[in-house]
Amino acid sequence: MHPQLTDKKIVCKDFIQALEACHAKGWTRFTGACNEAKTELNQCLHAETIKRAALNREKARESRKRVEKGWADFNADD
Numbered sequence: 001m002h003p004q005l006t007d008k009k010i011v012c013k014d015f016i017q018a019l020e021a022c023h024a025k026g027w028t029r030f031t032g033a034c035n036e037a038k039t040e041l042n043q044c045l046h047a048e049t050i051k052r053a054a055l056n057r058e059k060a061r062e063s064r065k066r067v068e069k070g071w072a073d074f075n076a077d078d
Contacts, residue, residue, distance in 0.1 A: 015044045018041075
């Protein structure tokens, strides 16, 4: 299972349900009939990963600024 699917707030819920419904039909998943649903799900999950990475990067920048300011204040006392 994708890590994104374990979140309580699932943004890609419709895509997941469409893929699961397609897979439940039996042989359709073996004949390539579910490929479009899987591609759409992968695109949605990728977009969510990009958003989450951007947020994490911004948080890391802010944290780094706080640390650098703390070190600058500490070194200024010398």
